[in-house]
Each structure stands twice: as C-alpha cells, then as structure tokens.
Amino acid sequence: MKQPLEIAPAQGKLGILLVGLGAVSTTTIAGVIAIRKGLAKPIGSLTQMGTIRLGKRADGRSPKISEFVPLADLNDIVFGGWDIFEEDCYAAACTAGVLERQLLDSIRPELEAIKPMSAVFDQRYVKRLSGPNVKKGKNKKDLADQLIADIRAFKAQHNCARLVMVWAGSTEVFMKEGPVHQSLASFEKGLELGDDTIPSSMVYAYAALMEGIPFANAAPNLTADIPAMLELAAKTKAPICGNDMKTGQTLIKTIIAPGLKARLIGVKGWYSTNILGNRDGEVLDDPESFKTKEESKKSALDYIFQPHLYPDLYKDISHVVRINYYPPRGDNKEGWDNIDIVGWLGYPMQLKINFLCRDSILAAPIVLDSALFLDLAKRAGRGGIQEWLSFYYKAPMHAKDLYPEHDLFIQLMKLKNTLRHLMGEEMVTHLVEDYD
Ligand SMILES: NC(=O)c1ccc[n+]([C@@H]2O[C@H](COP(=O)([O-])OP(=O)(O)OC[C@H]3O[C@@H](n4cnc5c(N)ncnc54)[C@H](O)[C@@H]3O)[C@@H](O)[C@H]2O)c1
Numbered sequence: 001m002k003q004p005l006e007i008a009p010a011q012g013k014l015g016i017l018l019v020g021l022g023a024v025s026t027t028t029i030a031g032v033i034a035i036r037k038g039l040a041k042p043i044g045s046l047t048q049m050g051t052i053r054l055g056k057r058a059d060g061r062s063p064k065i066s067e068f069v070p071l072a073d074l075n076d077i078v079f080g081g082w083d084i085f086e087e088d089c090y091a092a093a094c095t096a097g098v099l100e101r102q103l104l105d106s107i108r109p110e111l112e113a114i115k116p117m118s119a120v121f122d123q124r125y126v127k128r129l130s131g132p133n134v135k136k137g138k139n140k141k142d143l144a145d146q147l148i149a150d151i152r153a154f155k156a157q158h159n160c161a162r163l164v165m166v167w168a169g170s171t172e173v174f175m176k177e178g179p180v181h182q183s184l185a186s187f188e189k190g191l192e193l194g195d196d197t198i199p200s201s202m203v204y205a206y207a208a209l210m211e212g213i214p215f216a217n218a219a220p221n222l223t224a225d226i227p228a229m230l231e232l233a234a235k236t237k238a239p240i241c242g243n244d245m246k247t248g249q250t251l252i253k254t255i256i257a258p259g260l261k262a263r264l265i266g267v268k269g270w271y272s273t274n275i276l277g278n279r280d281g282e283v284l285d286d287p288e289s290f291k292t293k294e295e296s297k298k299s300a301l302d303y304i305f306q307p308h309l310y311p312d313l314y315k316d317i318s319h320v321v322r323i324n325y326y327p328p329r330g331d332n333k334e335g336w337d338n339i340d341i342v343g344w345l346g347y348p349m350q351l352k353i354n355f356l357c358r359d360s361i362l363a364a365p366i367v368l369d370s371a372l373f374l375d376l377a378k379r380a381g382r383g384g385i386q387e388w389l390s391f392y393y394k395a396p397m398h399a400k401d402l403y404p405e406h407d408l409f410i411q412l413m414k415l416k417n418t419l420r421h422l423m424g425e426e427m428v429t430h431l432v433e434d435y436d
Contacts, residue, residue: 004424007070008379012161014072015154016371017213018081019204020169021116023278023331024218024245026093027360028168028367029079029114033107036074040103044365046391047071047372052416054425069419070379071372078158082150082204083116084131092116096278098331098360117150125172125199125221127286129279140203141191147207162378164371165208165215167242170280172199172221173288174295180228184235187228205229209238214374216389217242218367220292225397230384237383239374244394247362249274249335250300251408252355256339257304258407264310266342269318270301275326276333276359285325294321299395300406313342333359366392380422388418 018025034040035048042048052068054061065071079089087095090111093104104111120143121134137143155163178197180190190198191206201223208215209224209232217223217240224233224240233240246254249272260267284290298321305314337353370392377386390396390404391411398404405411417427 002424002426005380005422007376007422010070010072010076010375010379013076013078013159014371014375015078015080015158015160015163017151017154017163017165017208018079018367019119019165019167019201021081021083021085021087021089021092021114022168022170023096023098023280023360024363024367025081025166025168026089026096026111027098028364029089030093030099030104030107030111031364032074032077032079032368033110034103037107039106042365042368044362045368046365046415047369048074048365052419053428054420065419069376069423072162072375078160079114080154080158081114081116082119082147084119084121084129084133086116086131086133088112088116089114096331096360098358117154120144120147120200120203122200124196125201126170126283127173127288128283129170139192139194140198141188144191144203144207144210147204148211151207151211151213162375163208163211163213164374164378165204165213166218166367166371167201167204167216167221167223168218168367169201169204170283171219171289171292172201173286174291175199175222177222177226181226182228184228184231187226199223202226202229205240206232209233209236209240212236212238212378214239214371214378216240216367216370216374218245218363218370220244220295220395222292225385233384237378237381239377239382239386240384240397241370241374241386241389242393242395242397245363245366246392246394246408247359247366248333248355248357249337250394251362252335252337252353254300254304254406254408256337256351256353257301258409260339260341261305261310261314264313266313266346267301267305267317267339268342268348269320269338269340271318271320271338272335273320273322273324274333274335275324275329276331277325277327277329278331278359280359281323281325281327281333284323290323295395299404303403303406331359333357376422388415391415 307314335355339351
C-alpha cells in the first residue's frame with residue numbers, strides 16, 4: 001500500500017451555502033434534515049450509499065465510501081443561502097412543490113429557521129425573474145464585498161469550521177468568455193466598473209473563491225471556469241466543479257450512449273424533447289437562458305461518440321434538443337428520446353425512451369455529494385478544477401487543453417480512483433492476468 005495523502009480531519013461544522021433557495025436547494029436541505037432524523041433514505045447519493053472496492057476481487061474489501069474517506073457527517077452540516085425572494089425554506093419548499101406536505105410539516109421548524117440572505121441579482125441575466133430581496137451597491141465590487149460579509153457572518157453565527165458554496169440559482173443568459181474574464185486583475189477592474197460581462201453568478205463565485213471556499217456550479221451558466229476564477233482558485237487553493245448537474249435526460253443519454261458505442265452500433269440521429277413546469281422551466285422558456293442550457297446539453301454526445309475516430313458510425317449525427325415549459329407538470333419532467341440507430345450492414349433500428357422523472361429528486365444527491373467531496377478536496381489541499389467530479393455534471397469543467405470526459409462509467413472510475421489515490425490504495429485496473 002502507498003502512503004495516503006495528508007487530509008485534515010472533518011472536524012466541526014460544515015456550512016453549505018446555496019445560491020438560490022428554489023426547488024433543487026430546498027429538496028436538498030429538506031432531504032438532509034429528513035435523512036438525519038431517519039425519516040427517509042439518501043437514495044442516489046454516492047457519499048451516503050456508495051461502496052468502493054479495494055485491492056483484488058478475492059480480497060473481499062468493499063467499504064462504504066463514507067467509511068473509507070473522511071467526509072463531513074450529515075449531522076455536522078448547516079445550511080444557509082441567498083434568494084431574491086424572502087420566503088423561508090419551508091415556504092420555498094411548498095412553492096417548489098417537489099416534496100409532500102406531510103414530510104415538510106414534520107421538519108417545519110428546521111426549514112423555517114433557514115431564511116434567505118438578500119441576493120446579488122440583475123434581471124439582465126435572468127429575464128423571466130424579479131424579486132424584492134436584492135442587495136444594492138455602488139458597483140459589483142461593493143456587492144462582492146457584501147457577499148463576503150454575509151459569508152463571514154454566517155460562519156461566525158453558526159460556528160462553522162468550513163464552508164462550501166453551490167450555485168443553484170436560475171440559469172443565466174448565454175455568455176462567452178470575454179476580455180474582462182482573462183485575468184484576475186482585469187476581472188477585479190471589471191467589478192469596479194460594473195462590467196456587463198460579469199453576471200451575478202460570477203460575483204458569488206468571486207466572493208467564495210476570495211475566501212478560499214470551494215465552489216460548485218450546479219447550473220450551465222458561465223461562472224467559475226474563466227481564467228480569472230481559475231487564477232483566483234489557484235491562489236486561494238479553492239476547489240471548484242460544475243457545470244450543470246447531470247440529472248434527467250442527459251443522465252440517461254450518458255448511460256445509453258457509451259453502451260451503443262461499446263458495441264459499435266451506429267447512430268444517425270438523436271431527438272430529445274422535454275416538458276417541465278417548474279420555475280426552472282419558466283426561466284428556460286426565455287431563448288437566451290435556453291441557449292445556455294442547449295449548449296450544455298448538446299456537447300455530451302460528440303465527446304462520447306468521438307466521430308473523428310468512428311466516422312462511419314457517428315459522423316454528422318442529427319442531434320436535436322427541445323425543452324418546453326408546460327406548467328401542469330410542475331417539477332415532474334417528462335422526456336422523450338428517439339434514437340435512430342444502425343446495425344450490421346447498415347440496417348436501421350429505432351430506440352425510444354420515455355422518462356418520467358423528478359428533476360429535483362435527481363438533483364439533490366448531486367448537490368450533497370458535490371459539497372461533501374469539494375470539502376474533502378479542500379482538506380486534502382487540492383485547489384482548482386476537480387475533474388474527478390465530472391461524474392455529476394453535464395458540461396464538466398476540464399483542463400483547457402483536454403477534452404471533457406462525458407462517459408458516465410469512465411467518470412465513475414475516475415472518481416473512485418481519485419478516492420483510492422487520496423487514501424494511498426492501489427488503482428483497480430481490471431487486468432485479467434492476475435485476476436484483478
Ligand atoms: N433540477 C435539475 O435536475 C437540474 C439539473 C441541472 C441543472 N439545474 C439548474 O439548477 C438551477 C436551480 O434549479 P431549480 O429547479 O432549483 O430552479 P428554481 O427556479 O426552483 O430555483 C432557482 C432559485 O434561484 C433564485 N435565484 C436566481 N438568481 C439568483 C441570484 N442571483 N441570487 C440568489 N438567488 C437567485 C430564484 O429566485 C429561485 O428561487 C437552475 O439553473 C437549473 O437549470 C437543475
């Protein structure tokens with residue numbers, strides 16, 4: 001066995017600060033509280049239910065991940081956050097309509113105690129929203145300073161040893177990297193000047209990274225993966241991950257596509273359409289926010305199929321993604337996929353998938369796992385992009401000169417091998433010679 005890396009113990013309270021206390025955040029918070037009380041199980045969470053094989057198959061060592069790596073205990077988590085609406089977490093969870101009232105009522109006092117801090121928000125970046133609980137400031141630097149003051153006050157008030165921030169706010173409009181994003185110096189100048197290419201999400205990310213706090217972006221907007229933020233994350237040794245949680249349809253896509261590719265079954269077209277009726281759906285009804293989501297959703301197939309290596313099978317796939325806002329469904333999204341596939345001698349076949357999913361139910365374990373693993377990374381002294389957390393994201397952050405890994409099974413292997421590496425265990429290679 002190799003030496004484990006030095007990892008500080010998970011002592012004291014971990015504060016998880018959520019930007020946006022909407023459907024995803026309230027489902028995460030209520031879920032953790034319910035699980036702590038033994039009212040429900042953390043289904044979907046690798047940190048809570050996953051195991052990891054160590055050594056050779058014959059060794060029979062498969063501890064739970066939570067027993068193998070030093071993660072924060074659920075009982076040590078404190079939640080806080082910001083929103084443009086003033087509702088406390090109980091009221092916000094009722095508005096979101098994801099969890100049953102009976103469950104929410106059984107943990108009502110804990111939820112009511114979590115009240116949103118006032119947000120940094122500008123409607124230019126999320127056109128379909130407006131709300132009263134918004135900070136005023138003389139420029140964006142002033143707003144970032146106010147967030148830093150919030151963070152420090154929260155840490156002191158709740159006696160937290162460590163913090164993590166997750167952007168679970170609405171999807172902002174599509175944005176490309178611009179000159180202001182190229183260095184920390186130009187970004188800070190942009191904050192002072194109130195530059196338009198700095199959306200609210202970047203102000204939060206900047207505040208977190210300035211404080212050396214890990215940051216995850218659960219949404220697709222351009223936020224933490226610009227050179228200025230990477231420079232800052234390296235300086236303060238803050239781990240970052242994202243973007244856009246891999247839940248519903250894209251999760252299924254990255255499960256099915258590697259299977260088709262493994263058996264060299266060709267794909268001519270992949271048509272995906274969704275209906276959803278939550279606030280996220282309403283925001284995505286705006287074409288500029290949808291463009292951000294569309295870009296994020298479309299990239300996975302190209303990387304998985306590698307058309308440059310397999311032109312006969314995957315060149316010029318017709319890939320269409322639609323999202324339609326349809327209020328009656330609320331958070332219960334329905335997705336349809338039609339996949340036109342090609343087999344031996346070019347014979348066509350079709351595959352149809354109809355997924356009736358619950359968006360926030362699939363998202364909550366990702367928020368929890370991201371926060372716990374980022375906290376682990378911080379205690380292990382690993383700053384910057386945590387590519388091993390690609391497993392959870394539709395548009396995974398990756399090193400600039402490398403392509404992102406989208407295959408869910410390779411992503412899981414990366415994640416588990418990183419944990420083995422951190423703890424000084426051998427990698428599992430599945431080599432047949434020694435019956436690994
Ligand atoms: N649920 C999923 O499966 C899933 C998957 C991937 C990504 N996402 C993304 O996660 C995000 C949250 O999703 P949701 O379903 O909870 O949406 P939601 O609309 O229920 O919640 C978002 C909340 O963020 C708040 N908000 C917006 N801008 C803010 C700001 N600048 N500061 C503070 N609060 C702000 C809104 O007021 C709202 O309460 C969305 O961007 C969504 O696209 C969700």
